[in-house]
Amino acid sequence: MHWASLASLALVAPSHALIRFGCSQLVVDRLDPLVQPGDVPAAHLHQIIGGNSFVPDMRPAIHDPAAMSTCTTCQPADDFSNYWTASLYFRARNGTYKRVMQKPNVGFEGQKGGMTVYYMQNQLADYQQEAKVTAFQPGFRMIVGSPTATTKAEADKFPQLSYTCLQDMGTRFPEFKAFPKEFCPAGVMVNIRFPTCWNGVDLDSPDHMAHMAYPASGTFESQGPCPASHPKRMPQLMYEVIYETAPFNDPELWPEDGSQPFVYSFGDATGYGNHGDYIFGWKDDSLQKIMDEECYVGCSSMKTQSVEAMNSCSVPRMVDEEIGDEGWISALPGHGQMNATLAVKPRAFRG
Ligand SMILES: *[C@@H]1O[C@H](CO)[C@@H](O)[C@H](O)[C@H]1NC(C)=O
Numbered sequence: 001m002h003w004a005s006l007a008s009l010a011l012v013a014p015s016h017a018l019i020r021f022g023c024s025q026l027v028v029d030r031l032d033p034l035v036q037p038g039d040v041p042a043a044h045l046h047q048i049i050g051g052n053s054f055v056p057d058m059r060p061a062i063h064d065p066a067a068m069s070t071c072t073t074c075q076p077a078d079d080f081s082n083y084w085t086a087s088l089y090f091r092a093r094n095g096t097y098k099r100v101m102q103k104p105n106v107g108f109e110g111q112k113g114g115m116t117v118y119y120m121q122n123q124l125a126d127y128q129q130e131a132k133v134t135a136f137q138p139g140f141r142m143i144v145g146s147p148t149a150t151t152k153a154e155a156d157k158f159p160q161l162s163y164t165c166l167q168d169m170g171t172r173f174p175e176f177k178a179f180p181k182e183f184c185p186a187g188v189m190v191n192i193r194f195p196t197c198w199n200g201v202d203l204d205s206p207d208h209m210a211h212m213a214y215p216a217s218g219t220f221e222s223q224g225p226c227p228a229s230h231p232k233r234m235p236q237l238m239y240e241v242i243y244e245t246a247p248f249n250d251p252e253l254w255p256e257d258g259s260q261p262f263v264y265s266f267g268d269a270t271g272y273g274n275h276g277d278y279i280f281g282w283k284d285d286s287l288q289k290i291m292d293e294e295c296y297v298g299c300s301s302m303k304t305q306s307v308e309a310m311n312s313c314s315v316p317r318m319v320d321e322e323i324g325d326e327g328w329i330s331a332l333p334g335h336g337q338m339n340a341t342l343a344v345k346p347r348a349f350r351g
């Protein structure tokens with residue numbers, strides 16, 4: 001389905017809120033404030049968008065993104081959250097690597113790399129968006145997916161992480177759990193949907209996942225009920241990350257054994273290790289206000305800023321290393337470690 005048609009339909013079917021917006025790249029750096037707070041460098045390279053207060057240590061006791069950011073790379077002017085995923089690399093036949101750049105979705109031309117973010121009350125194609133949700137609270141953070149997943153069975157524990165092989169920029173189906181094994185003419189889109197049921201108490205948990213859960217039966221899309229342990233229905237947060245793989249779509253460059261050449265910054269060439277990270281940082285109750293509005297995509301209570309303003313917000317890289325943006329690099333940054341210190345440091349996580 002093409003977004004142009006969704007957006008025009010939206011105009012005639014006003015209801016509760018679904019927001020979809022672009023965010024430019026804030027920085028690409030080997031930092032991981034959730035899994036390795038304070039560590040410079042962290043295990044593997046990430047691409048990060050959102051508020052410019054992004055730093056290696058963002059524990060809620062010492063860090064408030066909405067108060068500390070002075071700009072954001074996201075279209076909503078009140079959103080100082082940080083959103084990130086691992087970076088993607090192309091591995092050449094000779095074993096060297098180049099980073100695969102990101103590109104904006106249709107309708108967000110001019111945005112510098114980055115990704116597209118959604119907050120939904122009901123499934124994407126439901127123009128009514130009437131189901132009630134509670135917005136995330138200050139201090140809230142979460143992760144979905146696991147970099148150590150190397151099999152489909154492990155990846156299936158996270159039902160809504162997937163890939164779309166873009167034939168053109170409007171392709172949305174089918175979705176795959178692993179990296180596509182053939183050329184994708186318009187790029188590879190990574191779809192990251194977070195769980196939607198909150199335990200209503202903890203802003204975080206030691207694995208950054210246990211405070212959230214999937215519906216007890218059915219899905220978010222079918223409005224399946226939340227489990228008793230996690231009764232609060234939250235917005236579905238979703239990322240679309242589009243990698244510009246076209247420059248590498250040359251049979252002379254692809255592996256000769258029929259495998260595919262893309263590999264995550266943590267060394268995963270299957271794609272099963274797909275994961276996304278989120279630190280909430282909307283100003284005051286701006287997200288709840290939007291979620292309570294009757295709107296679809298064009299939500300008037302969402303204050304927006306220009307693409308120029310989004311693109312002019314950035315932070316310098318802290319880890320001084322070659323990341324394969326110019327020349328080829330002989331190894332992934334940090335040698336593509338999955339977790340280095342998942343020997344989780346006990347930290348205060350209750351905000
Ligand atoms: C490795 O392969 C890439 C892509 O084919 C090529 O551009 C690069 O020059 C090669 N590097 C070396 C050291 O052979």
Ligand SMILES: *[C@@H]1O[C@H](CO)[C@@H](O)[C@H](O)[C@H]1NC(C)=O
Nearest residue numbers: 148337338339340342343344
């Ligand atoms: C860290 O990654 C290694 C694989 O590199 C894996 O064997 C190990 O179980 C992981 N540790 C944790 C705590 O996930």
